[in-house]
Amino acid sequence: MSFRHLFHIPQQNGKDVIYFCGNSLGLQPKQTSAYIQEVLLQWQKNAVEAHFMSPNAWLHYHTLSQPILAQLTGANPSEVVATGTLTANLHFLLATFYRPTQNRYKILCEKGAFPSDRYALVSQIQWHGFSPENALIEVGNTDNNAIPNILSTSQIEDAIEKHADSIALILFAGVQYATGQYFDIQAITRKAHSVGAYAGFDLAHAIGNVPLRLHDWQVDFACWCSYKYLNAGPGGVGGLFVHQNTHLKPRLAGWWGHDLSTRFAMPADFIPEQGAQAWQVSNAPVLQLAALQASLDIFHQVGFDNLLQKSRQLTAYLQEKIISLNQKYQTDLIRIITPLHPNQRGCQLSISVNQNAKKLHEYLNSNGVICDWREPNIIRLTPVPLYNSFEDIDQAYQILDSYYQQI
Numbered sequence: 001m002s003f004r005h006l007f008h009i010p011q012q013n014g015k016d017v018i019y020f021c022g023n024s025l026g027l028q029p030k031q032t033s034a035y036i037q038e039v040l041l042q043w044q045k046n047a048v049e050a051h052f053m054s055p056n057a058w059l060h061y062h063t064l065s066q067p068i069l070a071q072l073t074g075a076n077p078s079e080v081v082a083t084g085t086l087t088a089n090l091h092f093l094l095a096t097f098y099r100p101t102q103n104r105y106k107i108l109c110e111k112g113a114f115p116s117d118r119y120a121l122v123s124q125i126q127w128h129g130f131s132p133e134n135a136l137i138e139v140g141n142t143d144n145n146a147i148p149n150i151l152s153t154s155q156i157e158d159a160i161e162k163h164a165d166s167i168a169l170i171l172f173a174g175v176q177y178a179t180g181q182y183f184d185i186q187a188i189t190r191k192a193h194s195v196g197a198y199a200g201f202d203l204a205h206a207i208g209n210v211p212l213r214l215h216d217w218q219v220d221f222a223c224w225c226s227y228k229y230l231n232a233g234p235g236g237v238g239g240l241f242v243h244q245n246t247h248l249k250p251r252l253a254g255w256w257g258h259d260l261s262t263r264f265a266m267p268a269d270f271i272p273e274q275g276a277q278a279w280q281v282s283n284a285p286v287l288q289l290a291a292l293q294a295s296l297d298i299f300h301q302v303g304f305d306n307l308l309q310k311s312r313q314l315t316a317y318l319q320e321k322i323i324s325l326n327q328k329y330q331t332d333l334i335r336i337i338t339p340l341h342p343n344q345r346g347c348q349l350s351i352s353v354n355q356n357a358k359k360l361h362e363y364l365n366s367n368g369v370i371c372d373w374r375e376p377n378i379i380r381l382t383p384v385p386l387y388n389s390f391e392d393i394d395q396a397y398q399i400l401d402s403y404y405q406q407i
């Protein structure tokens with residue numbers, strides 16, 4: 001099963017690169033420009049009228065993505081919406097779910113969370129007049145410069161228990177960006193709820209990568225970006241999930257979250273849309289939604305279960321190759337940081353190397369293996385099942401081997 005031909009593969013020296021960077025920016029589907037072109041053409045020919053003209057009237061364009069986003073997140077379509085951007089959506093969701101009191105004001109997250117999430121959490125805590133020093137609980141190693149450690153579920157549960165009376169909310173990654181660890185979202189949510197806290201997740205590295213069942217797991221809220229595994233292009237439209245059991249929460253409202261049936265009557269008072277759509281704030285970014293749709297239609301065509309199967313095989317194969325390289329040189333040249341169990345990761349393997357990781361990263365990139373390097377000493381290699389192949393892994397292995405032969 002290959003869907004590689006549906007994507008533009010960047011070239012280096014006349015050859016396809018080995019693109020292992022879908023964890024950062026997914027490749028462009030060949031259909032993306034046609035989807036965007038269609039919107040541009042509607043704008044050219046019909047201008048404002050295009051908001052209401054079928055097919056794909058702009059007023060409803062964001063609803064096209066709801067069924068597929070629902071499949072990818074394990075949600076009901078009304079619980080998800082493509083809107084805004086990740087960090088901004090996180091703030092909007094925190095405005096609803098983080099309502100600290102003198103007794104319950106703490107937020108718990110993983111140590112080494114993506115900086116933007118941490119900035120958002122710290123600023124929310126301060127915004128409400130609390131101090132991050134005692135209100136932000138970070139689970140994991142204490143050394144700020146260390147690679148975040150792999151957390152056991154019981155470690156996370158214990159941390160929640162320890163602050164049981166004072167936790168307002170937990171905000172965890174679905175898949176940790178640096179280590180590639182896929183956390184047990186269901187267990188974390190259950191534990192958070194057992195102490196009376198809300199459970200939210202940043203799914204930037206999880207959506208389109210690992211199986212999710214947000215509705216059944218009773219997750220309260222989640223948000224994500226679409227430029228990684230969803231291949232919607234740089235700065236693509238984000239998305240959010242709000243569980244349907246969430247009723248009558250306060251929110252920071254904007255007109256695009258107002259009930260559609262009266263939105264254009266321009267009423268003074270806000271009446272929320274049904275479900276997650278109520279958390280939309282501004283006009284939907286239709287050009288970006290078109291780019292997202294081009295990719296989501298591929299997910300729909302492929303079927304996520306098929307993709308997962310290939311994903312596990314590809315990542316296991318990469319793991320095998322790395323281990324065989326260590327065996328060849330009879331030393332731990334490369335340490336795999338990401339958990340080895342397939343249920344605890346997606347397609348990304350994060351590695352650390354004994355010697356200069358930056359030098360290895362430069363060698364890989366200049367030899368056509370496009371991957372990324374993250375402080376303090378991590379290279380992320382991500383075979384994405386939609387467009388990477390087993391041959392990509394064989395070639396990457398040869399290039400890694402040639403590096404170690406010459407140093």
Ligand SMILES: Cc1ncc(COP(=O)(O)O)c(C=O)c1O
Pocket residue numbers: 085086087088114116117173177202204205225
């Ligand atoms: C895990 C995670 N959270 C948050 C962000 C920030 O996303 P944005 O810049 O779209 O708000 C990123 C960006 O890569 C990310 O990887």
